[in-house]
Amino acid sequence: MIKVGIVGGTGYTGVELLRIFATHPEARVQAVTSRKEDGMPVAEMYPSLRGRVDVAFSSPDKARLTDCDVVFFATPHGVAMAQAPELVAAGVKVIDLAADFRMQDVAAFEKWYKLPHSCTDLLKEAAYGLPELNREAIRKARVVGNPGCYPTTMQLGYAPLLKAGVIDASHLIADCKSGVSGAGRKAELSLLFSEASDNFKAYGVSGHRHSPETIERLSHLTSDKVGLLFTPHLVPMIRGMHSTLYARLTKEIDNAALQALFEDAYKDEPFVDVLPFGAHPETRTTRASNMLRLAVHRPGDGDTVVVLVVQDNLVKGASGQAVQCMNLMFGLDETTGLQQVPVLP
Ligand SMILES: NC(=O)C1=CN([C@@H]2O[C@H](COP(=O)(O)OP(=O)(O)OC[C@H]3O[C@@H](n4cnc5c(N)ncnc54)[C@H](OP(=O)(O)O)[C@@H]3O)[C@@H](O)[C@H]2O)C=CC1
Numbered sequence: 001m002i003k004v005g006i007v008g009g010t011g012y013t014g015v016e017l018l019r020i021f022a023t024h025p026e027a028r029v030q031a032v033t034s035r036k037e038d039g040m041p042v043a044e045m046y047p048s049l050r051g052r053v054d055v056a057f058s059s060p061d062k063a064r065l066t067d068c069d070v071v072f073f074a075t076p077h078g079v080a081m082a083q084a085p086e087l088v089a090a091g092v093k094v095i096d097l098a099a100d101f102r103m104q105d106v107a108a109f110e111k112w113y114k115l116p117h118s119c120t121d122l123l124k125e126a127a128y129g130l131p132e133l134n135r136e137a138i139r140k141a142r143v144v145g146n147p148g149c150y151p152t153t154m155q156l157g158y159a160p161l162l163k164a165g166v167i168d169a170s171h172l173i174a175d176c177k178s179g180v181s182g183a184g185r186k187a188e189l190s191l192l193f194s195e196a197s198d199n200f201k202a203y204g205v206s207g208h209r210h211s212p213e214t215i216e217r218l219s220h221l222t223s224d225k226v227g228l229l230f231t232p233h234l235v236p237m238i239r240g241m242h243s244t245l246y247a248r249l250t251k252e253i254d255n256a257a258l259q260a261l262f263e264d265a266y267k268d269e270p271f272v273d274v275l276p277f278g279a280h281p282e283t284r285t286t287r288a289s290n291m292l293r294l295a296v297h298r299p300g301d302g303d304t305v306v307v308l309v310v311q312d313n314l315v316k317g318a319s320g321q322a323v324q325c326m327n328l329m330f331g332l333d334e335t336t337g338l339q340q341v342p343v344l345p
């Protein structure tokens with residue numbers, strides 16, 4: 001059994017990790033932290049886990065994280081980089097759901113996250129945790145930087161087109177929507193029911209920290225310079241993310257060949273479902289599962305390709321992806337504990 005520690009177990013991605021580990025056959029959560037809920041049984045705070053999770057939260061200073069085999073950080077940016085060196089020195093693998101180990105460009109990290117990076121040595125060896133595009137590095141990694149939720153959809157949607165060299169990489173446009181759980185379980189005015197429900201708005205139009213992350217990673221897939229216009233929106237759903245990705249075709253390619261690029265790229269991927277050409281994926285077809293679904297369109301058979309991508313931001317966009325990485329790091333079948341069927345309606 002893999003001994004798991006979770007730092008930040010009271011938040012949305014933390015409780016999602018607890019839910020996934022409740023049925024993971026090869027791993028057991030032995031420590032889960034909360035600064036405020038020291039001693040509180042997890043199942044008391046989250047009755048959905050009654051009878052399935054029997055640990056209690058403990059304050060981070062009491063949790064014996066160095067006794068774990070792997071520690072997940074489901075915490076704000078900056079927490080993992082402060083604790084990772086001690087854990088790695090003790091032989092513990094680290095998976096950070098925040099951004100501390102995502103970007104190799106330290107200056108860009110410091111600019112966008114407004115934090116000095118205190119752990120650049122480990123950052124250099126960290127693997128970016130998107131298995132479909134970085135599987136071999138994840139298998140060998142001691143530290144994984146799990147991707148942001150929007151960047152997962154943008155990378156998996158654009159990757160087949162960039163690798164095939166059929167689009168203008170310098171002018172990608174990503175119009176993305178997230179459910180409110182994407183902002184975490186914090187008390188904030190804009191996240192109140194009466195503010196976020198029956199409402200729909202864009203944010204971060206002039207710049208969002210997921211742009212530099214996505215551009216850095218997409219640049220590994222093409223020798224062309226990548227340019228990205230990314231606009232996130234908050235939609236009145238709890239879970240779910242829908243990204244509409246646009247790109248200008250630069251090569252003659254028919255629709256069947258376009259579709260084949262995606263089917264070939266993802267034919268062996270357990271968590272990427274390529275729908276028939278022209279389909280309209282719905283967020284609810286991924287809810288509470290690690291599945292990402294996408295569909296390719298070409299309006300009017302013109303020179304713009306549109307890729308629609310949906311996922312559950314808390315699962316493939318965060319905790320499920322992190323467990324997928326853990327499975328790889330420990331030599332397990334990648335799908336272990338991640339076979340949940342989406343909940344519909
Ligand atoms: N929500 C989403 O869809 C996604 C989130 N992420 C990233 O995952 C991380 C967690 O997100 P999410 O679960 O939504 O966040 P939440 O705000 O819901 O939870 C944050 C958790 O971190 C704990 N925490 C806060 N500060 C500290 C600290 N200084 N030391 C230790 N623990 C701390 C809190 O627990 P307590 O106060 O009890 O100690 C809480 O359990 C974030 O970095 C987020 O950006 C990534 C992809 C998607």
Ligand SMILES: CC(=O)N[C@@H](CCC(=O)OP(=O)(O)O)C(=O)O
Nearest residue numbers: 098099148149150178179182183
């Ligand atoms: C709806 C919403 O607010 N979403 C968050 C993204 C969540 C996430 O994946 O971001 P990080 O891990 O990079 O913080 C946002 O736009 O800030």
